[in-house]
Amino acid sequence: MHDPTHDLMDDGARLAAADRSARVRHADRAARFVADAGQTDWHDAVLWRIRGKRDAAAGRVEGWERLRALASEIKEHTLSRLDEYLAAFEEAATANGAQVHWAADADAHNRIVRDLLRARGVRRVVKSKSMLTEECGLNPYLEARGFKVVDTDLGERIVQLREEPPSHLVAPAIHVRKEEIAALFHEKLGTPADADDPRLLAAAMREDLRARFLAADAAITGVNFAVASTGALVLVTNEGNADLGAHLAPAHIACMGIEKLIPKPEHLGVFLRLLARSATGQPLSVYTSYFRRPAPGRELHVVLVDNGRSRRLAQPDFRAALKCIRCGACLNTCPVYRRSGGHSYGATPSGPIGAILAPGMDMKRYASLPFASSLCGSCSDVCPVKIDIHAQLHRWRQVAAREGYVSWPKRWGMRVAGWIVRSPRRYRLAGRLVRGWLRHAPRRLRYGPWNAWGRQRELPRAPDRSFGEWYAAERGKK
């Protein structure tokens, strides 16, 4: 049957897709964020505090660095035999009474979920804890087809009501200030106009969501770990919405990337010790939920999503990114992320991990992300599974240049620089010219509009003699 709202909504989806295909210019977006100094102060301070809590929590675990190494090795091993573990998981999960679905890409994932919902006459869906569905654009897809989708985690719900993507892996609304939330809830939930007490706001949201939970016909959740040997799913949350949704609704659809597998239940001991401590500094999240089999009369579906993951698995330079357990520690520690905000990346996830994942999905759109880093390396040192994030950023830069996504003046400039420094004579001449220019050119010229360095910084004072010239004069026997 033809649904007239369908085509109308598809226009919206097409527009959104067009926006998604535009190039993300991180520097421009970041400059807009930084221009609000107050917001930058606050964003930086909030995230740095989380980094501090993480440091304290990690410091209380004896052998933290060994634990990281172990987690990394378990993930490396799992990835090296992912095909076997996936097959084992499917077998075990099916034996438990779950139904396993395979999705090659985001589109297939969305279609599978849609078909599951349609076949069960579902109209209202509650969702919790899934960055994968963000990656796949599930919400707009389902909404365009008439489903009512409600994100139930507080932060996720806030960004859903604001009609924007999450800005942080585990704190999706970290960029939103209390006053803005008060105004939003006043408009959407009818809280008093001047009420900005967090407890009151959270209570109002809980009230609103309870009714939605009770009315839902299906619950969609993400997955933190899937255990290959037992077919069990593990979810960690702080609000308990995944449990509420999954236990109330007749059908639970769990969506996961194929890299979420771990071989055995005992490996959870390694990852659960790392995950919450890295994410928020908690020893453990408030809820650690195990889903193994559907309750009598209920359904449990697991959608296994590839969406570029097996392609990445075949790239030795970039496969380690698949070890990611989505803790967000690299975002909290990143000095650039803290000062540019999650939306400056135009990708989910954002931050350093996003900057090495996104170019593999769409280089044209995300070519600027590997350059949105000073390569300080804090991300790699904080990562609980030891992903070499900063080294991957460096390698993505090489790919971006090779594929023509680095501007020609820059590529040309680098080639010229390479040609100059190949020859000591050319190098010395260039040095003398630059120093002479710095010393004698009028300030107006030195600080022209082309000089991005000099917009807010002085250029170095050039000495009369280079070190090489000094050495020749003072030690010049040779």
Place this chain on the structure above:
Amino acid sequence: MKVGLFAPCYIDQFYPQAAVATLELLERLGCDVAYPRGQTCCGQPMANAGCAAAAEAAHRHIAACFEEFDYVVGPSGSCVLHLREYVEGAPSARYYELCQFLVEVLQVERLDAAFPCRVGLHASCHGLRGLRLARASERQEPPFDYVACLLDMVDGVERVPLDRPDECCGFGGMFAVEEEAVSVRMGADRLADHLRQNVEVITGTDMSCLMHLEGLIRRRNLPLRVVHVAEILNGSGEARNA
């Protein structure tokens, strides 16, 4: 011990006093130091811009310049890290950042220098997390810090603790101009930390970070100055008078 002095291009051209201090310090500590005059640039700017191929000739050239030396020592953690990653072939390390060389190879225990000043140490990222010159704050292991250790051997240095002991200053090579807004903000935040502690002199292993911070200091007329750690460890006159 035959030591080749590696003077990174921007130090050679803009901050020769850091290279002079490195040379004098190594000589005073008994090394036979030579400066191969043909050296140019390590190639890092090209590689970091995504154009590693444009740097290959630079890598070959540098390798040839330093072939004959037991050790190659330079006053820059960042350039040395680049050389270790791109040029160093042998399993045993030959390329050293100055402070790393003083601690690991020369095992220096005392220095003849004085620098009566409140000093803030900027832990440059590539030295910190690439060469492991100190324990990075992310890592849960016993603390150590080569540069701090050496500074503490200098008479009169009052080393001042910072709120964020190893946050990036935002230089990052081309990052400083491509992401100008964030880079400047990162630098300003670092300077604010030093100012809160009443630091007089910011020092560090990498003049590139210090050049970025100095650019901000001079534009904003802040009561701070930057001095490369080699000058302090050497007791260079320039360090005191600059």
